[in-house]
Amino acid sequence: MNGYGGNILRVNLTTGKTIKEPTPPELARDFIGGRGFGAYLLFKEVPQGADPLGPENKLIISSGPLAGLMIPGAGKCDFTCKSPLTGGYASSSLGGMFTAELKYAGIDSIILDGISPKPVYLFIDDDKIELRDAASLWGKGTIGVEKELKEKLGEEFQIAVIGPGGENGVSYACINHDYGREAGRGGVGTVMGVKKVKAIAVHGTQSIPVADVEGYRKAGMALFKVCKEADGLKPWQDYGTTIVVSWCDEVGALPTRNFSAGSFEGGKTLYGPVMREQIVITDKGCFGCPSPCGKYSRMKRYNTNVEGPEYETIGMLGSNLGIPDIQDVAQANLLCDDLGVDTISTGACISWAMECYEKGILTMQDTDGLELKFGNVEAVFKLIEKIARREGFGALLAQGVKKASKKTGQGSEKFAIQVKGMEQSAYATHNATAMLLAYMTCDVGAHHNRAWAITYDLQVGRDLVKPEKVARVIWLQNFRPMFDVLGACRLQWVELGIDRDLYVPALEAITGVRRTWEDLEKVGERIWNLTRLYWARENAGFGREWDQPAPRFYLEPPKTGVTAGQITKYEDAQKLLDMYYEQRGWTPAGLPTPETLSRLGLASLVA
Amino acid sequence: MRLYVDNAKCSGCRACLVACSLNLFEENNPKKAALRLIPHFPAPGVFEMKVCTQCGKCADECPTGAIKKNDRGAYYVDFSECTLCEACVPVCPEDVMFVRAELADAAWKCDLCGDCVSVCGMSALWIADEAAAA
Numbered sequence: 001m002n003g004y005g006g007n008i009l010r011v012n013l014t015t016g017k018t019i020k021e022p023t024p025p026e027l028a029r030d031f032i033g034g035r036g037f038g039a040y041l042l043f044k045e046v047p048q049g050a051d052p053l054g055p056e057n058k059l060i061i062s063s064g065p066l067a068g069l070m071i072p073g074a075g076k077c078d079f080t081c082k083s084p085l086t087g088g089y090a091s092s093s094l095g096g097m098f099t100a101e102l103k104y105a106g107i108d109s110i111i112l113d114g115i116s117p118k119p120v121y122l123f124i125d126d127d128k129i130e131l132r133d134a135a136s137l138w139g140k141g142t143i144g145v146e147k148e149l150k151e152k153l154g155e156e157f158q159i160a161v162i163g164p165g166g167e168n169g170v171s172y173a174c175i176n177h178d179y180g181r182e183a184g185r186g187g188v189g190t191v192m193g194v195k196k197v198k199a200i201a202v203h204g205t206q207s208i209p210v211a212d213v214e215g216y217r218k219a220g221m222a223l224f225k226v227c228k229e230a231d232g233l234k235p236w237q238d239y240g241t242t243i244v245v246s247w248c249d250e251v252g253a254l255p256t257r258n259f260s261a262g263s264f265e266g267g268k269t270l271y272g273p274v275m276r277e278q279i280v281i282t283d284k285g286c287f288g289c290p291s292p293c294g295k296y297s298r299m300k301r302y303n304t305n306v307e308g309p310e311y312e313t314i315g316m317l318g319s320n321l322g323i324p325d326i327q328d329v330a331q332a333n334l335l336c337d338d339l340g341v342d343t344i345s346t347g348a349c350i351s352w353a354m355e356c357y358e359k360g361i362l363t364m365q366d367t368d369g370l371e372l373k374f375g376n377v378e379a380v381f382k383l384i385e386k387i388a389r390r391e392g393f394g395a396l397l398a399q400g401v402k403k404a405s406k407k408t409g410q411g412s413e414k415f416a417i418q419v420k421g422m423e424q425s426a427y428a429t430h431n432a433t434a435m436l437l438a439y440m441t442c443d444v445g446a447h448h449n450r451a452w453a454i455t456y457d458l459q460v461g462r463d464l465v466k467p468e469k470v471a472r473v474i475w476l477q478n479f480r481p482m483f484d485v486l487g488a489c490r491l492q493w494v495e496l497g498i499d500r501d502l503y504v505p506a507l508e509a510i511t512g513v514r515r516t517w518e519d520l521e522k523v524g525e526r527i528w529n530l531t532r533l534y535w536a537r538e539n540a541g542f543g544r545e546w547d548q549p550a551p552r553f554y555l556e557p558p559k560t561g562v563t564a565g566q567i568t569k570y571e572d573a574q575k576l577l578d579m580y581y582e583q584r585g586w587t588p589a590g591l592p593t594p595e596t597l598s599r600l601g602l603a604s605l606v607a
Numbered sequence: 608m609r610l611y612v613d614n615a616k617c618s619g620c621r622a623c624l625v626a627c628s629l630n631l632f633e634e635n636n637p638k639k640a641a642l643r644l645i646p647h648f649p650a651p652g653v654f655e656m657k658v659c660t661q662c663g664k665c666a667d668e669c670p671t672g673a674i675k676k677n678d679r680g681a682y683y684v685d686f687s688e689c690t691l692c693e694a695c696v697p698v699c700p701e702d703v704m705f706v707r708a709e710l711a712d713a714a715w716k717c718d719l720c721g722d723c724v725s726v727c728g729m730s731a732l733w734i735a736d737e738a739a740a741a
Contacts, residue, residue, distance in 0.1 A: 069635050070625045070726065097621065104636065143649050155646070156638065179649045205710055207634035217629060224622070224726045237729065282652050283729065285620030290728020292618040296652045305652045 001028060002211040003065035003511040005103040009129065011122060013195050014055060014114030018129045023108045029513075030601065032523055033064030035091050035484040037109050038080025039527045042089065043534050043605070045111070052084035052187070053169065053194045059112040061102075061160075061200075064487025065511050066503075068100030068208055068287065070220040072227050073489030075099055075287030079188040085171040085345070085400050086421035086445050088535040090186030093449075093484050094160070095286035095294075096178035098202065101158040105204025116196040121149070124202040125157075134198040139164060141338035142176040149201050157203045163340020165388040166193030170398040172345035172423070176337055180294070180307020181286070184342040186422065186444050211512030219506035223498070227290040230496035237283060239272035240293030241311035246271045248315070248427070252563030253435075253454055255320040255428045257374050258351035259417045259552055262428035263561025266324025270314050275326045281305075286489060291496055299327045299334075306334035309343075312448075315426025316347025321354065322374030332380055339388035348423030349397040349404065350383055352416055361410045368392040417550040419446035420535075429553050431566035432457040434469045437576045440547045441473070443531045451476035452494070465572045470579040478524035485523065526600045529584075529592045533606055536591055543589040549573055608680055608734055609661040610642075610717060610724070616731035619646050619654040623723035623732060630720045632711070639710055641717040643703050656731070657701045659717035665695035665704050674716070681719035689713035 001023060010019045031040045038060045050056035060080045067074050077099035083090030102110070105124050112122075119134040137145050142163040149159050159177060166173035166189035173189030174182040183189070210216045227233065235243055245267065248254040252262030268274070279299060284307055285292030298305050309317065309330050317336070318329040336343045350372075356362040357372035364371065368386065370379040370393070386394025396404050401423050405416035417424045422445020429436040434453035439446040451473045460469065483490035486507070493500050500517060508514045536542040549568075557567040581588060585596035597603045621644060624637035632639050643657040659682075666674035666682050673688035674695065695704045695714055706714045724732045 068625070070622065070629055072622075072728075075620075100621075100637075104638070147649065205636070205638045207628075207632075207636040207639075210635065213629075213633050221722075221725060224728070228728055233728070282654065283616075283618040285618035285728075287620060288622040288625065288726075289618070289620045290622065290726070292620060292729070294618070296648075298652065305650055 002209050005106045005108045007106050008109045009107050010111045012114045013116040032485045034062050034078040034487050037062040038078050039530050052082045055115045057082045059191045062109040063099040063102045067487030068103035072223050072492045073289045076487050079183040081191045084187040084190045089531045092183040092185045092188045094183035096181035097287050098158045098177050100287045101202045103208050119196050121199040137198045143338050157201045159201050161199040162189045162192050165339050165341035168390045171400045172342040174342045210510045212509040215509030223502050226498045232496050236291045236495050242272035252561050253427050255315045255426050258355040261558035261561045262563045264319035269324045270318045297330050299330050301327050302331045306330050309333040312426045313343040316344045320351045328377045335384045341388050344425050345423040349401050352401045414551045422446050430563045432462050437473050440549050478521045482520045482524045610658045612656045612658045613731050616729045617654040617656050622726040626722040626726045630722045657703050659703045664698045668694050668698045679719045683718035684714050686713035
């Protein structure tokens, strides 16, 4: 099938059996690839009520039709499963080289099913597929294991690996690749860990077939040309996502001390140019990327290297913990990566614990003697380790901030910054209604990347509560995740501002199927609605209550910074939801109507 | 004319490799590219790229005369005349003469098509006269 690896690899870890079957053309037609494949396969194949940590849950790893091809940033891989963090849909995107290598091995998706009786790693070398013993790798950090496997198998192998966090059942464990790329969110690494899969090593030597070689070459070259000529190329190459640290600080969106404010008095020493000057040694791109946001850094103080930190990590392990030093943040980043825990959720859990400590809700007796004041770097390092090992106080935080705050009580739920059980990523939304709505309605919990609407808030008026804002969020939610479906990065469109229509002839030449963005957005809407149905199927009473923002954003205006005294009213958040449900074609309770399902071709799937 | 690389600018993205394989073989297959990327990670954390200098030692060594000059002045492998003897491989000072019998039934090398330069977003690759570059 043009544009595809051509096969779905099923791995039953309980029995050790592996089966390759052809990728169904109708799956490619209706869901295209990547996140679309994941959402469909999760809905169809993981039985209702499956325990996220049980054998029935599946980890579905999918490439897309642009991945591995001569297309800018064609290096995106989707990891989907039932989330052990939220109990709903989890989908996390991984950059790097892994997705391309899957395609060169003739694979579009890997479906990991069951639970292995002992630690294994999945070995794929074109058609040679084996589960190999991983007893000697179990317990080790991700970076050392990747290096060990590359030395043993060869540099051309691409490795996805979990750390102790995934082995030990931390609810937000991640999957690491290429010494610093992560599928970070929702506990995809937790599911890999419970299945006892330490790593996946893949190597492929096959070409990816395309429908029209000349047309594809021309369209691919045209995409690279506009990227290279874009005004925004140089600053993005220099700073990557850290370019927004200063902007967020200035507009009051930089999470500070557990989102109690949006500007950090120590922010300036975390800005992109400071990081570039102090620690960055190499730019590091994902597959085919002309504008690499990956920055490889050296921390002289610690004598260590890390890929990063990128913006989210700077926010969550820097300003949100009251830490103003980029080397300290980078070192915390390295600990999280090597131990295999998501930097965003880890940072959020620690910032919540710090607020509890400063308010006297938790004392040193609770925290194993750690003085959890904001800014205490040593305590943060120790706590990351404790979380990953689920040791002592770390075991409480390893469950995620929703469960930890529920157990702790004493009003701490009100400053647990999460939606649907997922910790909010690094945009403070005290007064940014579109971004707040984006977090409230995001399909995995409070994650930013489906609808990065905060710039729109600033453009049109941050406190506006109007249908246009809601429409913008919905459009972004339908459109942006399509890049995760296609297997390419969205940032060339977002940050370099290239014309998205340039992808249309490329996709057509590659797959032989013409799809306009209007068609693609409809697929995006289909996936969005399917995942909404998945949440409802797995959670009795699912609906509006699951879409509520963290109370801090309507109860406690920041005392400092540019958003001091500003807040979104609770009633306004509800108005936003009303408009959102209506525009989506959902009931007032927040569920797709039969008409909407029928319009999107989902009626038969859910009948 | 020859291809040059500035390793300090390379981000290891491999766009050059897939563009190269597409031009040489009409394949999307970085394993069949005529540049060699050597990542050095996790330490020291740098990319090393090897490119053909068009020194011609491979052509001098080739017993069948399969390595010829094209109209760009670059040495290329005439696939129909290559016998996969591998004589060219050890004499290449940059380790960018490729023979992988499982992947192709001829040796391959850089023919200076320039597609790698076109897709390199970091401007780490360029083509210039040796005289001008010196």
